[in-house]
Amino acid sequence: MKRCYYEILEVSREASADLVKRAYRKKALEYHPDRNPEPEAENLFKEASEAYEVLTDPEKRTIYDQFGHQGLDQRGMHHGYSDVTDIFSHFSDIFEDFFGMGTSRRSRRGRVGRDLRYALALEFMEAFHGVEKKFKITRPETCSDCEGKGHPPEVQPQSCEYCQGTGQLLHNQGFITISSPCGACQGRGATISERCAPCSGRGQVEVQKNLKVKVPAGVEDGMQLCLRGEGEAGSMGAPAGDLYVELSVQVDPRWHRQGKHLIMEQSVEMPLAALGGEIFVETPEKEMALEIPAGVQNGELLQLKKMGMPDVQGGSHGDLHVKINVKTPTKLTSKQKEMLKNWDESSPKKSSLSKKSKKSKKSGLFRF
Numbered sequence: 001m002k003r004c005y006y007e008i009l010e011v012s013r014e015a016s017a018d019l020v021k022r023a024y025r026k027k028a029l030e031y032h033p034d035r036n037p038e039p040e041a042e043n044l045f046k047e048a049s050e051a052y053e054v055l056t057d058p059e060k061r062t063i064y065d066q067f068g069h070q071g072l073d074q075r076g077m078h079h080g081y082s083d084v085t086d087i088f089s090h091f092s093d094i095f096e097d098f099f100g101m102g103t104s105r106r107s108r109r110g111r112v113g114r115d116l117r118y119a120l121a122l123e124f125m126e127a128f129h130g131v132e133k134k135f136k137i138t139r140p141e142t143c144s145d146c147e148g149k150g151h152p153p154e155v156q157p158q159s160c161e162y163c164q165g166t167g168q169l170l171h172n173q174g175f176i177t178i179s180s181p182c183g184a185c186q187g188r189g190a191t192i193s194e195r196c197a198p199c200s201g202r203g204q205v206e207v208q209k210n211l212k213v214k215v216p217a218g219v220e221d222g223m224q225l226c227l228r229g230e231g232e233a234g235s236m237g238a239p240a241g242d243l244y245v246e247l248s249v250q251v252d253p254r255w256h257r258q259g260k261h262l263i264m265e266q267s268v269e270m271p272l273a274a275l276g277g278e279i280f281v282e283t284p285e286k287e288m289a290l291e292i293p294a295g296v297q298n299g300e301l302l303q304l305k306k307m308g309m310p311d312v313q314g315g316s317h318g319d320l321h322v323k324i325n326v327k328t329p330t331k332l333t334s335k336q337k338e339m340l341k342n343w344d345e346s347s348p349k350k351s352s353l354s355k356k357s358k359k360s361k362k363s364g365l366f367r368f
């Protein structure tokens with residue numbers, strides 16, 4: 001259920017565009033994901049952005065006033081925001097205005113760290129049982145010598161004389177004023193006489209880090225695990241990015257995976273297939289007895305319930321499907337041959353062994 005746009009921005013229905021903008025600014029400052037770590041902040045930010053977008057567009061606002069959310073939906077005029085970068089690119093000029101920042105996820109305090117990726121290989125059995133894996137990554141971290149400032153603590157930054165400490169330079173072009181980051185201070189608004197030596201003034205250093213990740217039982221090839229805040233450090237106190245651990249699970253020749261179900265092949269001797277009996281099959285967990293019904297056919301699938309993969313979401317195990325391969329005997333003694341012939345003759349549906357051999361002679365290969 002969508003909330004009322006006026007309610008979201010806490011403005012009256014008669015509010016001017018200017019008032020709407022000011023109300024949005026207040027909400028944006030409050031719920032900006034770089035400023036507000038609360039999980040619902042991002043959604044409130046998106047909601048406020050959508051409200052602002054509609055209420056500052058005269059056409060959309062008129063439709064909304066008359067027909068509500070449904071009216072906009074019917075005309076395909078709802079602008080849902082899938083993520084915040086979308087909002088930043090859509091409203092870049094306003095944010096420049098609000099925070100003095102561009103289209104990227106920047107805040108005055110610094111830049112949020114980038115997300116990092118790590119490829120982790122798992123054996124089939126590790127994916128089956130779950131495992132805790134240790135690994136090393138090299139990632140940029142805040143320089144401890146300067147605490148990310150880029151200059152020695154005793155050196156005081158001087159307000160940049162080119163931009164008067166704003167970090168932005170304004171150029172007048174006719175009626176419009178264009179602002180761009182100040183080149184002298186790289187948009188920081190301050191200059192320093194001495195750089196921090198260990199990080200060469202970048203505020204970050206590459207650090208090798210030992211990490212561990214708990215891989216839940218039942219993971220599949222291609223799944224990702226997210227380690228929050230284990231990505232690149234943010235600059236100047238901004239939050240760190242996340243680390244995505246991408247899993248590649250090795251194939252086991254014994255069990256073929258289909259989601260959480262497993263398929264395995266099992267050879268069965270012909271007499272056993274005909275008469276039925278019990279065999280032992282290897283499941284990932286243990287050896288298990290499998291009842292072979294009399295007359296089982298080649299290629300038939302028998303099931304061992306809940307002997308497949310564990311459900312990574314915590315549900316019940318998948319099943320293990322056993323595909324039966326009936327083995328045709330190849331090396332027969334003359335006695336066995338005799339028995340088979342007798343069996344064939346006594347069975348109601350004769351396979352007419354002799355006819356077959358005549359036929360094959362007729363359809364033999366031509367010789368040149």
Ligand SMILES: [Zn+2]
Pocket residue numbers: 143144145146147148149150151196197198199200201202203204
């Ligand atoms: Zn440093």
Ligand SMILES: [Zn+2]
Pocket residue numbers: 160161162163164165166167168182183184185186187188189190
């Ligand atoms: Zn400057």
